[in-house]
Amino acid sequence: MSARPTTNLLLSGVGGQGVVLASYVLSQVAMAEGYDVKQSEVHGMSQRGGSVTSHFRFGDKVAAPLITPGTADILLGFEALEALRYVHWLRPGGLLIYNALQINPSPVAAGLATYPADIDAQIAAAWPNVRRIDANALAQQAGTIKAANVVMLGAVSGALPFPPAAWEEVIRRVVPPKTIDVNLAAFRLGVAAVATEVV
Numbered sequence: 001m002s003a004r005p006t007t008n009l010l011l012s013g014v015g016g017q018g019v020v021l022a023s024y025v026l027s028q029v030a031m032a033e034g035y036d037v038k039q040s041e042v043h044g045m046s047q048r049g050g051s052v053t054s055h056f057r058f059g060d061k062v063a064a065p066l067i068t069p070g071t072a073d074i075l076l077g078f079e080a081l082e083a084l085r086y087v088h089w090l091r092p093g094g095l096l097i098y099n100a101l102q103i104n105p106s107p108v109a110a111g112l113a114t115y116p117a118d119i120d121a122q123i124a125a126a127w128p129n130v131r132r133i134d135a136n137a138l139a140q141q142a143g144t145i146k147a148a149n150v151v152m153l154g155a156v157s158g159a160l161p162f163p164p165a166a167w168e169e170v171i172r173r174v175v176p177p178k179t180i181d182v183n184l185a186a187f188r189l190g191v192a193a194v195a196t197e198v199v
Contacts, residue, residue, distance in 0.1 A: 004035070006059030007160070008067045012086045013078025014103050015050045018149030021174070022076075023054035025153055028170040029162045030058040038065035051082060051105070076156050078135075078149065079103050080119045087126045096127050097155050097194070099135040099148065131155065131194050138189040144179070147186035154190020164191075 009026065013019040020041055030037045035058040042053045055067045069089045077083025077098030087096060100120070107113040116122055123130060133155050139148040150171065157167055168184060175183045 009056045010072040011054040012082040022149040038062045040065040097131045142186035143182035150186040151190035154187040
């Protein structure tokens with residue numbers, strides 16, 4: 001059997017969006033499927049609203065946890081401006097999946113900068129292979145806006161070599177028991193959102 005190559009996935013968002021939990025779910029699914037996993041979080045500001053990224057790498061043998069700019073296979077952006085900020089980390093042909101949500105970063109909130117009015121157009125101009133989903137609306141449909149991070153996992157799941165059963169088993173294990181059904185619904189809505197999108 002030939003060695004499975006290392007896949008690099010960068011997650012970007014802001015504090016409070018569940019980026020770290022999403023990365024944890026990814027690592028648990030990959031390990032359950034027999035992959036070597038390396039993962040590292042980078043927090044810009046620890047409080048809610050600060051930039052948060054998580055580096056996630058898996059393969060038969062992964063040496064280092066950090067992805068370098070220009071080598072990510074997938075960028076999973078939990079917020080639009082954070083997706084645009086990290087688009088240069090993708091390798092040529094890489095996939096960008098981002099949440100349509102817009103959260104004002106601290107400089108914007110303080111009146112020191114303005115949020116780009118044409119953020120979707122800027123992302124489309126910056127990268128050819130893009131999927132845009134409204135994860136917050138889908139999470140609300142599932143039962144709670146807090147499940148937007150799980151919607152994002154559903155959205156990226158089709159681009160990864162893990163079977164649906166592996167994802168659902170890990171989600172059942174890591175989310176609070178009372179939220180299992182809502183999170184599974186959110187995951188499935190994310191899967192469907194990308195599957196039905198016309199690009």
